[in-house]
Amino acid sequence: MVYRSLEDAVKGAKKNDQRAFGxxxxxxxxxxxxxxxxxxxxxxxAEEISLKTLSKAFDKIDKFNPEFKFKSWVITICKNLHIxxxxxxxxxxxxxxxxxxxxxxxxxxxxxxxxPEDELIRSQNINNLLEKVKKLKPAYKGVIKxxxxxxxxxxxxxxxxxxxxxxxKVMLLRAKKILAELISNENPKS
Numbered sequence: 419m420v421y422r423s424l425e426d427a428v429k430g431a432k433k434n435d436q437r438a439f440g441x442x443x444x445x446x447x448x449x450x451x452x453x454x455x456x457x458x459x460x461x462x463x464a465e466e467i468s469l470k471t472l473s474k475a476f477d478k479i480d481k482f483n484p485e486f487k488f489k490s491w492v493i494t495i496c497k498n499l500h501i502x503x504x505x506x507x508x509x510x511x512x513x514x515x516x517x518x519x520x521x522x523x524x525x526x527x528x529x530x531x532x533x534p535e536d537e538l539i540r541s542q543n544i545n546n547l548l549e550k551v552k553k554l555k556p557a558y559k560g561v562i563k564x565x566x567x568x569x570x571x572x573x574x575x576x577x578x579x580x581x582x583x584x585x586x587k588v589m590l591l592r593a594k595k596i597l598a599e600l601i602s603n604e605n606p607k608s
Contacts, residue, residue: 424488431479436588439476442488443584446472449489450496457500467503471496473591550600558593565590 421427421441430438450471454464475482475492482491551562564570564578572590576583 425484428479428482428484428488431476432482436585436592439588439592440582440585442476443472443588446475446489446492447584450492453493453496454500463503467496467499469587469591470499472588473595474499476588476591477595547601550597550604553600554593554596557589558596561586561589562593562597 419430419435419437421430421438424442424445427438427441427445431442447468451464451468454467455461458464458467471492474495478495482488547566551559554562560579561575564575570578572583572586575581575590576586579586581589
């Protein structure tokens with residue numbers, strides 16, 4: 419199905435149609451990214467939080483109330499994630515300042531923005547992670563391997579697979595969520 423409106427795409431996304439997710443991604447990306455770049459003045463932060471925003475919106479699509487505008491709902495998620503990022507940044511900056519003041523400690527903080535799924539995936543034993551990746555659908559398995567094992571960029575994956583860039587991003591978002599669930603189900607919290 420070809421989507422022509424956000425409303426139709428939301429209905430399709432609620433039925434788990436990947437083309438609907440791709441349409442929503444295409445329609446909302448510039449809106450979200452533009453807002454985040456305006457407030458952060460940083461391309462990397464804007465891109466990372468935009469991806470997290472769409473990931474969260476797609477995961478919670480069933481909870482979206484069609485009485486409201488989809489873009490308003492998404493920008494609310496975006497603003498909340500940006501506030502969370504700023505809070506975390508403030509805490510990290512205070513810790514970094516403390517360590518810098520202590521001459522006997524030398525530690526370089528990596529300020530890369532990682533989603534909980536990224537952190538969970540990176541914490542896994544490589545053999546355990548490979549076993550989980552084998553359980554994914556072939557398309558998801560391929561993009562996860564390219565991203566995490568071959569360390570390819572989104573653009574490189576898109577070029578290699580001949581899949582549109584935005585579709586690659588959506589596929590990776592979905593694959594990471596499924597992989598994180600597989601890992602979490604094996605290691606339930608006590």
